[in-house]
Amino acid sequence: MPAVDKLLLEEALQDSPQTRSLLSVFEEDAGTLTDYTNQLLQAMQRVYGAQNEMCLATQQLSKQLLAYEKQNFALGKGDEEVISTLHYFSKVMDELNGLHTELAKQLADTMVLPVIQFREKDLTEVSTLKDLFGLASNEHDLSMAKYSRLPKKKENERVKAEVGKEVASARRKQHLSSLQYYCALNALQYRKRMAMMEPLIGFAHGQINFFKRGAEMFSKSMDGFLSSVTDMVQSIQVELEAEADKMRVSQQELLSIDESVYTPDMDVATSQINRNLIQKAGYLNLRKGIILQAESRKEYEEWICAINNISRQIYLTDNPEAVAIKLNQTALQAVTPITSFGKKQESSCSSQTMKNSDTENDKIVPRATGSIPETEELIAPGTPIQFDIVLPATEFLEQNRGSRRTNPFGETEDESFPEAEDSLLQQMFIVRFLGSMAVKTDHTAEVIYEAMRQVLAARAIHNIFRTTESHLMITSQTLRLIDPQTQVSRACFELTSVTQFAAHQENKRLVGFVIRVPESTGEESLSTYIFESNSEGEKICYAINLGKEIIEVQKDPEALAQLMLSLPLTNDGKYVLLNDHTDGTGGSPSDSRGAESEA
Template identity: 45%
Template sequence: MRFFAKLIFKRVIQIHCVFYFGQTRSLLGVFEEDAAAISSYIHQLYQAMRRIYDAQNELSAATHLTSKLLKEYEKQRFPLGGDDEVMSSTLQQFAKVIDELSSCHAVLSTQLADAMMFPITQFKERDLKEILTLKEVFQIASNDHDTAINRYSRLSKRRENEKVKYEVTEDVYTSKKKQHQTMMHYFCALNTLQYKKKIAMLEPLLGYMQAQISFFKMGSENLTEQLEEFLANIGTSVQNVRREMDSEVETMQQTIEDLEVASDPLYLPDPDTTKFPVHRNLTRKAGYLNARNKTGLVSSSWDRQFYFTQGGNLMSQARGDVAGGLVMDIDNCSVMAVDCEDRRYCFQITSFDGKKLVFILKIALSVNDTIWICTINNISKQIYLSENPEEIAARVNQSALEAVTPSPSFQQRHESMRQSRPPTARTNSSGSLGSESAALSALSLDSLVAPDTPIQFDIISPVSEDQPGQAKASGQSGRNKSKENSILHQLFIVRFLGSMEVKSDESPDVVYETMRQILAARAIHNIFRMTESHLLVSCDCLKLIDPQTQVTRLRFPLPSVVLYATHQENKRLFGFVLRSSGGRVESHTTSVCYIFESNNEGEKICDSVGLAKQIAFHAELVRFLSRGKKVWVCTRKMQYAKYIDNSTVSGSNLQIKNFYRVYCIVSR
């Protein structure tokens, strides 16, 4: 190729002849094909080197950004950053080293730009484009030359025109000269392209290698023994952390497996509570509940929110809220399971002021329902105010969960409870006489409540024929008729806990023992549902009235209520003993103890019952004396008696409270 190019320059005078040789055109085609191949290859090599340069620039920028972020670590505030001081110090050392590496990468980027990218870019943008430009110019000159030759060959010999001949001759001269000059520059560029190709390929590679060697030398200079020791220590620390993490992960995996195996039965909607007993000692609880809100007269909606207890308050927190808000005060409240038509596992909270809220668990599990009820019940007793709330709650619940099996001596247990109480006694509310305490000393538990006595947890209206002194159900209004002839009307909100037959009605201890057995049975069998009623106290009877329909559920004649008392610790619990005839056999009587929970103190209800009995007794006594009769008032066991005539009774000053239980009024 080079020999041909040199040959062209030696025979420049005969160029107009040489150009038309077929060999010349073939060699020119080879040169042009070689130039096209060089252009394609150099373009690919340029793209590869450009990627190296861009990657190095990106690496330099990323390294600098990494160093900057490491320096800003100490300004960050992580909620769980326990060892931030050690970590911050370590990262500051890393930032210093990485910053030096960033400087080295920046130097490498500059060297690559100068030694690698500049030569290949210059060859691509200058030399290869020059070849393309000369090729186009040469093609245009060749076309002009061919046109001028064709025009000159068409000159007529017969009709010669000097002016036309001169123009055509001048055109041929100009086109040949232009073609000749363009061809020489074009051939020269094609000939030197072989040399420029070698330079354009070797010089960038040389610059790349020299830049990398310089970069490695800078890294070797920065790598000191102190840095190696630091990296070794960090590597050891990382391995220790990894081993600690592996150990912790193994422990957590084992814990997860154990919990999955142990909790598998809990995934059921109603797990077996015997295998997974309910935690009844909690004084704090949190979880998602659905609260019922009335949207109309008969329609309601259930709104899901996160509820939690805080002290004696029930709080709720909506999604997105920073803190919770007060829902209600649950101190001295009552909680019980209720039936809802559209939901299961519902419970109702009634505050001391009568406010009611009905909740349903988001996850309908009876175990969670029980836990919520037990927790709120513990909070309502204000156990959370003590130093060890869970311990006290466990002790209280343990006493309630004790088996119903009688102890060897009920009197021993009750005497120990009496020692911790004040010596004063409520004779009017409990109806007890101090003289009867000696008679109780011989009583055992079996003499109060028969073993294996069935407990009734629901109010069942009697359907048998009316018996004197027997509780009655009425389908008519429970309040209107009693208001006609009675001067005492007091209404209380109560909830029925249960009733059971008792063997004795001589002492309030029978009420205490009945309370213990009913509460224990409810706790053992997870019975939290209670029927709410209105207790109407009048001078002739006690009535349990349905608060919705105002229908009388049960009626207790006042003379049949022979005993009433409140719980020794929980003053909201109270009970009374009802004596009734046992069916058609008039000589046989039975005693049934009814236990209730009220929103108010049970002592107030007992006081109201005592007042009603006083008024009734006073009215009956005045009725007899008004007939001019003499009356003896005595207790059942004739422990004492007092003679009363018409002169003894003066208006309403008759003191009845000293008479514990009036056994009979005898006309003389």
């Protein structure tokens, strides 16, 4: 006989969610068995009472036996022999359909009575133990709720000790009731098979003994079959007794443990907190709102570490445990958010010498050939990321107001940016600043893609969702980030200092550019800025590229005129249509609100 499913008594004290889930499967199986037993008993009682309608009654019983296979027991493992046995008995009953006329006493003693005993004794016992277990669990939950609401003050130590004893008593009571309940459910899996077979054996023997034609109808093969079924039932009985002895011994051993295991938040000074968990089972007490409380400091630390590890999706890797250990060891060296510039760009608006046009174009356009550089070659590991643009008030004055008086109501004068009047290009985009970080090279657009990946990953890891919206003003001299409320310039970069720019290949609204800024030491630093735009990033790239082309040809009036003639303008001749020049942008001509550049 195949082994049956069992509830582990060792897990009764822990009472984990997995154990409760498995317990619900056993309870569902017991409920299904109760329903089926009631139906089976009704069918047998009809056979017993239907002296004149025995043929019809046995036919219904035969159908009911066949229905056992369709019950879909939650714990149907090992029922194949039971099903095959029931099928065979159903066939025999069909053959005996015309011979059953009187079975009053023998059927009452050998068929109906065992099922009644099984229902009234075994199933009722399981139902009673279920109610006791529920009461003990409710009592434990109430005591734990009372304990979790205690204030953490020293003057309440006496009350805390009393409530702790109450929790320990309730937990012990729950442990005892759960052990008894688990044992009954485990035993029910054996008794279920016996209860399905014993009445049918009695029924068959009653038929043989009652009818004179029994000897003619039943062959030796039938006798052998009944003997094998009897032996199978006896073997199940032996297994049940052996399992009952084991469960009894295990129950005594589990109840003989130290009383401290029932006490919540026991001393864990010597316990080592496992910070590399990728899964954790247990309970968190709901206090109020979304505030959860663990049972102990160790549980609290492990819950936090487990949730952090799960949020990083390291369980999808080949070796999650090793990845968790490595991440926790290098947590402080990983991406670290900061809220202000580590180094101010003191000369962000200073003029720079324009580089050779061939070299400039090589930097602007990503190379189609060559291998992709390693991440370490693009961005140094552990490089901090800035998630917002914060400039001091003095720097606001220096960049935007000079020596003029500041309007305290945030209103701006008409000539906030005088250089815009003389610019051949003026283009405004609405962008949201995602982050910026230092990079090691500006020779490839891959550095921008890698910066995008690290910035978005850092925002997800640190749960940073707020972004700063700005107006990105692109002229033929500078790039400006302007506060949409106060019209104050948050940052200003000369267009000649932009050495690399690109839009994301999949997310068309992501755009970034690399700025080369001279340091006070004489060296130059490289920083990449990542934005999310309301329009397509390729349009911003096109505007930047157009501004750099204007810078190149600005000293040659003929070349400048030729460039302006090559640009498609609106009907009034005041704006450049960017949609017609953004090759590969994925833009649609149907976009009636496409970006335009004033030239």
